[in-house]
Amino acid sequence: MAVLGVIAHFMNSDYTNEAILLALRRIEGSHSGQNVAEVVLNTLRKYQIHRLGYFVCDNASSTDTAILDVLKSYGLAKEKDRRRLRCLGHIVNLAAQAFLFGMDTEAFEDGVLENVEVVYKLW
Numbered sequence: 001m002a003v004l005g006v007i008a009h010f011m012n013s014d015y016t017n018e019a020i021l022l023a024l025r026r027i028e029g030s031h032s033g034q035n036v037a038e039v040v041l042n043t044l045r046k047y048q049i050h051r052l053g054y055f056v057c058d059n060a061s062s063t064d065t066a067i068l069d070v071l072k073s074y075g076l077a078k079e080k081d082r083r084r085l086r087c088l089g090h091i092v093n094l095a096a097q098a099f100l101f102g103m104d105t106e107a108f109e110d111g112v113l114e115n116v117e118v119v120y121k122l123w
Contacts, residue, residue, distance in 0.1 A: 002027040004036055006043045009053075022047055033065020040070050052076065056085045059094075 006023040023043040027035045044052075052074055057063040067084050071077050 002031040002035075004039050006040055008047075008049070009056075031060075031062060033062040033069060036062060036066035037069035040066065041073055044070070052083070054083050054085050056087050058087055058090045 004023070004025055004027050005021060006025075007019055008022050009017065009019050012018050023039065023046075025039045025043075027039060029035050052071070055063075055067045055070075057067070064080075064084065068077060068080050071080050071083065076083070
């Protein structure tokens with residue numbers, strides 16, 4: 001099941017950083033850029049958001065497509081490279097996995113799932 005979270009980061013009138021979860025929606029169909037863009041655009045319309053800043057997302061190519069589709073609908077397609085930021089947390093996570101597990105992250109995930117099942121049975 002594909003789920004997408006849309007979070008708005010902004011500065012309020014007291015110049016304090018805020019972060020608000022606007023949507024946590026299931027994506028119908030595949031996790032394609034077009035389907036992600038549809039969820040984001042519906043969320044922006046629902047909250048009547050007319051000014052866009054930057055997009056911080058994972059590094060999937062489908063994310064590039066989604067951002068471009070959203071920016072096109074706002075007439076900002078030419079700014080796609082400037083408004084697309086990479087998620088540092090995602091990059092650090094990938095680097096740590098590569099360092100710890102090399103190319104065999106699937107073996108690690110299988111081991112974690114086995115341990116979760118054992119703990120669940122004991123509990």
